[in-house]
Amino acid sequence: MNNDNEIIIPEETTVPDSKPTETIRSVISKVEKKMDPSFGKAGMDEIKDALKKKQKRRIVDAALDKYQQNEELKPFQAELIKLQQHIEQTGKKMIIIFDGRDASGKGGTIRRMTRYMNEKRYRIEVPGKPSHRQQSELHLKRYIERFPAVGEIVLFDRSWYNRALVEPVMGFCTQTQYRQFLKTINTYEQNFISDGKTILLKLYFSVSKEEQNRRFQRRMNDPLRQWKLSEVDLQAQDLWDEFTEKKFRLLQKTNSKEAPWYIIRSDSKHLARLETMKLVLNSVRYRGRCRTLDFDLNDDVVITGDRELKIMEKQRRKHGRFIG
Numbered sequence: 001m002n003n004d005n006e007i008i009i010p011e012e013t014t015v016p017d018s019k020p021t022e023t024i025r026s027v028i029s030k031v032e033k034k035m036d037p038s039f040g041k042a043g044m045d046e047i048k049d050a051l052k053k054k055q056k057r058r059i060v061d062a063a064l065d066k067y068q069q070n071e072e073l074k075p076f077q078a079e080l081i082k083l084q085q086h087i088e089q090t091g092k093k094m095i096i097i098f099d100g101r102d103a104s105g106k107g108g109t110i111r112r113m114t115r116y117m118n119e120k121r122y123r124i125e126v127p128g129k130p131s132h133r134q135q136s137e138l139h140l141k142r143y144i145e146r147f148p149a150v151g152e153i154v155l156f157d158r159s160w161y162n163r164a165l166v167e168p169v170m171g172f173c174t175q176t177q178y179r180q181f182l183k184t185i186n187t188y189e190q191n192f193i194s195d196g197k198t199i200l201l202k203l204y205f206s207v208s209k210e211e212q213n214r215r216f217q218r219r220m221n222d223p224l225r226q227w228k229l230s231e232v233d234l235q236a237q238d239l240w241d242e243f244t245e246k247k248f249r250l251l252q253k254t255n256s257k258e259a260p261w262y263i264i265r266s267d268s269k270h271l272a273r274l275e276t277m278k279l280v281l282n283s284v285r286y287r288g289r290c291r292t293l294d295f296d297l298n299d300d301v302v303i304t305g306d307r308e309l310k311i312m313e314k315q316r317r318k319h320g321r322f323i324g
Contacts, residue, residue: 100205160181185253
């Protein structure tokens, strides 16, 4: 490599057991930028050796792991572009909803999925707290208004299923509103997809209580992530069992043949992102699909709604309560 590609690590750089210093983060970022596939294996080995000489093994491992994970996603991100082109060319509409617990990795997965997609043909919708006017309107109205146009994909970071998850637990809706939603939502969704042009994919991100707490602690201690903390986040651990009960009821009432749920085990963010991409790509037949890629789903990460219900029912019989 020439001098422009050399990586200089400051002598004072350290690798503490807890959170990396800004210097280390800078080094990791620099390694990621340098490790372009055009350098080839020899170039990457040279970078690795340069870092090892400074005995910064953890920096090397962290940078390489993140780089390798990003590289593993790229072929599937390329396939998502083909899928997007198919949706546009065939005049279809695609809705992907990302629901689940707080800090379960929904937003990060959406960002990785859309990283290389055509920004003109997709939208990310993050519905906030409803206005006073919206509270008096049909619950689904403000979501339907954000539905995709012909040839467009819309990804909802939380969806109308707030009415079945967060709202009843936090007291943001009445029990009557909650029960009415569960009673009618399947019919609404069947109407969405009855035109044969609309594809609806429902994803529930499931994180363990321990991992959720670890992510909350990181948000609390990192000024760059503190903005992510919400009123719901601060109570999520204490209300864990209530959310779990609502999750079971959600699957029991709204996991239909026409619009099934898929559960994404997301303690590993990388595996959750990778398997979600595969799941989305498997949901639509599109032209130009790569024949050498492995699109088989990891059954430990992607769980059908039916299977998750059986798992949760087994937990309740064994422990007297739901676990996940």
